Amino acid sequence: MSDKVRVYEIAEEAGASSQDVIAKAKDLGIELKSPQSAVSFEDAEEIATYIMTGKSSKISNKPASKEKKVIKKEEKIEEDKKLEKIVEKEENVELIEKKENEVRKKPELKKVIISKPVSKTPLRTQDEMEKPDVNPDNANKIIPKRRGLVIIKKKKPKENVEIKTSFDAETQPKKQMKSLSEILGGNEEDEKFNNDNSLSAEELRKAKNKKEKKKTIVKPQDHGKKLDVNREYSDDFVSSDDSLLGEEVVLLDMDLGDSFKIFDEPKPQNPAKQSRSSRPAAFGNTPQGLKRGKRKKRISRTQEIAEIKEVTIPEDIRVYEFAEACGKSPAEVITVLFSLGMMVTKNDFLKQDELEILGEEFGIEVTVKDALEDVNYVEDYLGEDIDEGSYVTRPPVVTIMGHVDHGKTSLLDKIRSSKIAAAEAGGITQHITSYTVTKNGQKITFVDTPGHAAFSAMRARGANVTDIIIIVVAADDGVKTQTEEVISHAKASGCPIIVAMNKMDKETANPDMVKAQMAEHDLTPVDWGGDTEFIGVSAKTGAGIDELLENILIQAELLELKADPTAKAKATVIESSLEKGRGPVANIIVQNGTLRIGDNIVCDTTFGRVKAITDDSGRAVKELGLSETGTVLGLNEVPTTGSFMVAMDSDKEVRDIATTRAEHARAKELSKSTKVSLEEMSGLIAEGKIKQLPVIIKADVGGSLEAIKGSLEKIANDEVKVKVIHAAVGGITESDLILAGASDGCIILGFNVRPTGSVKAKAKADGITINTYSIIYDLIDDIKDALSGMMSAVIREENTGQAEVRDTFVVPKIGTVAGCLVTDGKVIRGGHARIIRDGVVIYTGKISSLKRFKDDVKEVANGYECGIMFEKFNDIKVGDFIETFIQIEEKVSVDN
Numbered sequence: 001m002s003d004k005v006r007v008y009e010i011a012e013e014a015g016a017s018s019q020d021v022i023a024k025a026k027d028l029g030i031e032l033k034s035p036q037s038a039v040s041f042e043d044a045e046e047i048a049t050y051i052m053t054g055k056s057s058k059i060s061n062k063p064a065s066k067e068k069k070v071i072k073k074e075e076k077i078e079e080d081k082k083l084e085k086i087v088e089k090e091e092n093v094e095l096i097e098k099k100e101n102e103v104r105k106k107p108e109l110k111k112v113i114i115s116k117p118v119s120k121t122p123l124r125t126q127d128e129m130e131k132p133d134v135n136p137d138n139a140n141k142i143i144p145k146r147r148g149l150v151i152i153k154k155k156k157p158k159e160n161v162e163i164k165t166s167f168d169a170e171t172q173p174k175k176q177m178k179s180l181s182e183i184l185g186g187n188e189e190d191e192k193f194n195n196d197n198s199l200s201a202e203e204l205r206k207a208k209n210k211k212e213k214k215k216t217i218v219k220p221q222d223h224g225k226k227l228d229v230n231r232e233y234s235d236d237f238v239s240s241d242d243s244l245l246g247e248e249v250v251l252l253d254m255d256l257g258d259s260f261k262i263f264d265e266p267k268p269q270n271p272a273k274q275s276r277s278s279r280p281a282a283f284g285n286t287p288q289g290l291k292r293g294k295r296k297k298r299i300s301r302t303q304e305i306a307e308i309k310e311v312t313i314p315e316d317i318r319v320y321e322f323a324e325a326c327g328k329s330p331a332e333v334i335t336v337l338f339s340l341g342m343m344v345t346k347n348d349f350l351k352q353d354e355l356e357i358l359g360e361e362f363g364i365e366v367t368v369k370d371a372l373e374d375v376n377y378v379e380d381y382l383g384e385d386i387d388e389g390s391y392v393t394r395p396p397v398v399t400i401m402g403h404v405d406h407g408k409t410s411l412l413d414k415i416r417s418s419k420i421a422a423a424e425a426g427g428i429t430q431h432i433t434s435y436t437v438t439k440n441g442q443k444i445t446f447v448d449t450p451g452h453a454a455f456s457a458m459r460a461r462g463a464n465v466t467d468i469i470i471i472v473v474a475a476d477d478g479v480k481t482q483t484e485e486v487i488s489h490a491k492a493s494g495c496p497i498i499v500a501m502n503k504m505d506k507e508t509a510n511p512d513m514v515k516a517q518m519a520e521h522d523l524t525p526v527d528w529g530g531d532t533e534f535i536g537v538s539a540k541t542g543a544g545i546d547e548l549l550e551n552i553l554i555q556a557e558l559l560e561l562k563a564d565p566t567a568k569a570k571a572t573v574i575e576s577s578l579e580k581g582r583g584p585v586a587n588i589i590v591q592n593g594t595l596r597i598g599d600n601i602v603c604d605t606t607f608g609r610v611k612a613i614t615d616d617s618g619r620a621v622k623e624l625g626l627s628e629t630g631t632v633l634g635l636n637e638v639p640t641t642g643s644f645m646v647a648m649d650s651d652k653e654v655r656d657i658a659t660t661r662a663e664h665a666r667a668k669e670l671s672k673s674t675k676v677s678l679e680e681m682s683g684l685i686a687e688g689k690i691k692q693l694p695v696i697i698k699a700d701v702g703g704s705l706e707a708i709k710g711s712l713e714k715i716a717n718d719e720v721k722v723k724v725i726h727a728a729v730g731g732i733t734e735s736d737l738i739l740a741g742a743s744d745g746c747i748i749l750g751f752n753v754r755p756t757g758s759v760k761a762k763a764k765a766d767g768i769t770i771n772t773y774s775i776i777y778d779l780i781d782d783i784k785d786a787l788s789g790m791m792s793a794v795i796r797e798e799n800t801g802q803a804e805v806r807d808t809f810v811v812p813k814i815g816t817v818a819g820c821l822v823t824d825g826k827v828i829r830g831g832h833a834r835i836i837r838d839g840v841v842i843y844t845g846k847i848s849s850l851k852r853f854k855d856d857v858k859e860v861a862n863g864y865e866c867g868i869m870f871e872k873f874n875d876i877k878v879g880d881f882i883e884t885f886i887q888i889e890e891k892v893s894v895d896n
């Protein structure tokens, strides 16, 4: 509510016309122009009083009532006495009026607070309340005057508190006149209430009390105490702070209504709460009760936190899950990480280092529990009692690695005297194959790994099962990038390394070059004082192969490779596929024990009973012994390459383990996919306008699948990337089409798999692209091309020429024409131009018009004069240079 009161409001209050108000105000020295003019509340009061009583402190040259806020103490008692006398008489309200006027005239009152009434109900003493106070006679005698101005006089304790209102609603004549307080937001309900003469005095009192109480939820710093007074002047009030209110005459400030708005907001609470919240705070701010409540809450939380000193959590845990486990809020967790520069959302998974930081920060010991602890069949297998008496020497597993085309397959082929290399599509080894050969009655198992970079993951896996690594380096070619990569893998595996320098039959063969290059990578030849065997071989002629095999056996002997052939089998899946009529096929190398037909096997998330075994030559056998390699049939699903296969006693056991692991894997996959989608959401901002090529990869074998997936994910750049929606071993099915259909622009890539008739037809009908390949290079190249097409073109600028402004002509309604001399190259119409003034580009835009004399021309060559106009630019000056250029769009390739 504004502190200003308008003329028409005063007029209504005083029962006069606006003109009267303006005139009377003038008498008081207050200049008012129109009914809309506003005056301060005090002036309004003064004017209203003057109109109604004909008296004014201003006219009598006494200080205005607004100055009465400070009352001299000495005069207080005397004044009170006067007031008491007046009140005691209670003969008529006119006396009260008089008293009020006196109060008004006395500038020395101790404390007068002019206020708008809290309630529109005039305040009365208890005595008054009890009296049937509706007195029409009295009311009739009363001159209408503004309502709501109240004088409260509180007597000393034990004395009757007498309060007289300057104007009681009950005594007010039923005149259709709005009070100032009503105009300023009066409460109709109160009016109704006040005028309801049918109510008994007691009812009125109770009702009023109720109303008063309702409104006494007041901000303590303002009027809390005074309102307590209003609460029927109970004993509480008597015992309240007299120093503040003891002997005072209080005129309630009508503006209090505003304050009420603030304090009416809190919902009515139970008495206990209400009393607490309405209690004034030290500085009249928030009630202490509330503060205490808050503090209490915090304390209880601290206690809660203090209880958590250690937590055991699963490996994959999200921020909010961790927060919950630690009794913290996700915000607390995020804040800690944020302060260390780690941006996480509450749905993000926490990494090991983040868990460590959080544990330290919160003083909580965080133990990460392996979710698969109970189904860690490999650890259980290794933990079983070992009967060393049954240990025998086992054949070494040798992995051949090397740069592409350096002759790995040919070498192995020669060793086995087979022709594998010629049979492979495109002449490149696509997936790991393993063979066992016998030399001098001793077995050696070889694992061939492809040389292409896309297969680095497979090489790493090969290194894990391997005992000895042979690095093939073509003696005529030397160490290449993939050779270097292979060296890193080999070294990381900790296996002994033998370097086979192949193609020694070639004239260009340079073994010393190979030795020198390898020595640079810390693989120094034995004959150079190092400890790495370098053997010159020829896969073509077979030269050096015996020496190589002998060397392998020597190394194996040094390694003292032992295992227990009597134990239950433990093998590593080095390749897996789904074969028609055979089901899931696992290509394995037995590392311990013997795998037999009928064995119950578990292989990570898959399980089954061995139905058939074939050896490395494809012959059906009943068992596979130590370090032997072959294929196993009988698993329920295609196992993951690199997973361990373990034979167990019961089918229940293998089933339970595999099922639990499968469930966990699924859950993990699911949670990861949620994370990806979340990341994508925020990634939209981070990645800007990144484009994705969604693909589904289907391959014949797991190794190829993984390699393709890995390579495709790698060829992304800042702008475009491949998003592998699904990758699986097996043929292209209708469900793949459904999946592809659900994602815009998704293509299906088949490697060594082809869609069948019905799938092909459906794909055509649904407009889904299926690309099939038998050579990985082709697949990757195709995808690179696709990605290049998706990349936004790069706009390249090509300068065409330069012109100097020699003169300018302003053509009305058209613009400024720059008369130029072409000083370099040529100026082309429609081309872009920069206007350079004092070396600074002041405008870049298009040339809208190019003329030679009066003719439009397409271009103007060096040395010629011309007139140039620009689109939306006329501020051309003599001496400016115009540099013209054209923009050329260029497609970008992912290789760029």
Ligand SMILES: Nc1nc2c(ncn2[C@@H]2O[C@H](COP(=O)(O)OP(=O)(O)OP(=O)(O)O)[C@@H](O)[C@H]2O)c(=O)[nH]1
Binding pocket: 402, 403, 404, 405, 406, 407, 408, 409, 410, 411, 421, 427, 428, 429, 430, 449, 450, 451, 452, 502, 503, 504, 505, 506, 537, 538, 539, 540, 541
């Ligand atoms: N002259 C000569 N040629 C060889 C020799 N070894 C391999 N080659 C030839 O080199 C080429 C590549 O041989 P691969 O055995 O396919 O080479 P790789 O390292 O297995 O190649 P990827 O399977 O693609 O990784 C073939 O044309 C072979 O005939 C050798 O000792 N002498």
